[in-house]
Amino acid sequence: MSLLRTAGYCCSVFLLAVQLGGCGNGGNAAQAKETKTDAVTAVPVEVAKASRGQITASYSGTATLSPDHDAQVAAKTGGVLKKLYVEEGMTVKEGQLLAELEDATQRSQLAQAEAQMRKSDATFAYAQQSIAKQLIPKRDFDQAKFDMENLRAAYESARLQLAYTRILAPIDGVIAERSVKLGNLIQTNQALFRIVGMNSLQAVLNVPERQLGILKPGQPVDLEADALPGRKFTGNILRIAPVVDAASGTFRVTCEFHDKTGALKPGMFGRVEIVYDQRADALTVPRSALIEEDGETAVFVVEPGKPKPADADKAGADAKAKPDTSVADAKKADAAKPAAPSLVAHRKLVKVGYSDGDKVEVRSGLDEGTQVITIGRNAVRDGTAVLILNGDKDKVLADKAVAGAKG
Structure with a gap:
């Protein structure tokens, strides 16, 4: 009997210890959970x-560079191209000879027009003497005068046609494109050359209208061209359009750049930044x-x-x-x-x-x-x-x- 009581007591102590241990572990778990939640x-x-x-107030935009002037040289008369004096990339001056056409036809027409003009001049001179002596009616005198003026105009036209066989540069610039070759049969108004001015290049920005009162002509601008990484070019605002485009809500700002190194080329794409204010602190x-x-x-x-x-x-x-x-x-x-x-x-x-x-x-x-x-x-x-x-x-x-x- 004593042995049974001792065994029961031991089992009770064991169960109590297990319960207490479980309560302690539960408290620690709850505390860890709370800490993790926090x-x-x-x-x-x-x-x-x-x-x-320092902070800089500026407007930035993208634009394509364009020349300040651009001329398309076209033939004013027809003929076979017999001489070329320039090539693409060459710099030319206004009035410089670029090419020549065959001029035999134009010279023949000029000679014929000159002969007819001289004949009309002689006829008119005789009419003047006759009308002074009242030998011919006034109608014959007027007809001789009209014929003379008409043939003089024809002579001037023939002279111009001969001059047009010499293709001259209308502006200073660089030959950007040559569209013809030696021996080509040239038609009147056919494009021959394209000349672009390189003295200054322009970039046109379409700026939101809220900037209209901030930007002014003459303000400095900076340009970074994609084709010339790491280089910055300085220019200024040339002009500002006085009206806002109602469709886009923007106005045109034309910036001008003078690059003496010749690195900038027409058609280059770049980013333009216009700085209009700075704050140092x-x-x-x-x-x-x-x-x-x-x-x-x-x-x-x-x-x-x-x-x-x-x-x-x-x-x-x-x-x-x-x-x-x-x-x-x-x-x-x-x-x-x-x-x-x-x-x-x-x-x-x-x-x-x-x-x-x-x-x-x-x-x-x-x-x-x-x-x-x-x-x-x-x-x-x-x-x-x-x-x-x-x-x-x-x-x-x-x-x-x-x-x-x-x-």
């Missing part, structure tokens, strides 16, 4: 500081920090959060669940608990000014050094706990907040 609620973000520096933030909603501009700033108050009831329940835990162990466990969320996001309205690449000027609503969220702002709301990810230097604010919470 960590998950902090949204990871990246931040940048509002800082002061502007407060700026990255463009990625801005939020545009309902006609307002805002940013999320990161600030220290308020410490989370202790839960007295939960502490009492934990004490009852673990009656054998000493007071010293309880204090040690409380000290090991993670601090309350140390950083929170707050939404602030700002007024922005100029923008320059990735930088945007902030004219009101922020102080220098304020941390603004650049990545992750779409996942936070006003008061959301956040965790800064980008670099140790950005954790200084978090460390200060934790120290303040412990104090």
Whole structure:
């Protein structure tokens, strides 16, 4: 009988130990789960500081360079092309001989017209003498005068046709294109050459109408051509169209560039930047920090959060669940608990000014050094706990907040 009682007592002690061990493990699991939940609620973000520096206000656009003047040289008379004096790429002056056509026909026509003109001149001279002596009626005199004038005009026309067999440059420039070869039969009005002026090149921008009162003729502009990477060319605004295109809401701005090196060529595509203002000490933030909603501009700033108050009831329940835990162990466990969320996001309205690449000027609503969220702002709301990810230097604010919470 005594043996049975001893065995039952041992079984009871074993079961009680198992139950107590299970309660202890459950408490630790609940505590770990709570700690993990608190960590998950902090949204990871990246931040940048509002800082002061120079910002440039400018308008940028793309355009194709075109010559300031462009001439298509066409034949004014027909004939076989017998001589060529220029090739593509050659620089020519106004009036320079470019090519010649066969002129035998034109010379024959000129000789015939000259003979007929001389005959009419002689007839008219005789008519003048006769009318003075009243030997012929006035009608015959008038007819002789009209014939003379008509044949003189025919002579001038034949002389011009002969002159047109010599193709001359109408402007200064460079031969951009030669459309004919030696021996070709040239027709009247057929294109022969294309000459472009290289003294200055122009780029035409279609600028939004909100810039109409800002841009002025004479303002400096910069050009970067895709074909010449790393090189920047300076020019100025030549003229501004006085009207806005109603269909597109833009106006034409013509920029002019003088490149003495000859590197710029007509037809090149490039980006034109017009700088119209500069601020040496502007407060700026990255463009990625801005939020545009309902006609307002805002940013999320990161600030220290308020410490989370202790839960007295939960502490009492934990004490009852673990009656054998000493007071010293309880204090040690409380000290090991993670601090309350140390950083929170707050939404602030700002007024922005100029923008320059990735930088945007902030004219009101922020102080220098304020941390603004650049990545992750779409996942936070006003008061959301956040965790800064980008670099140790950005954790200084978090460390200060934790120290303040412990104090």
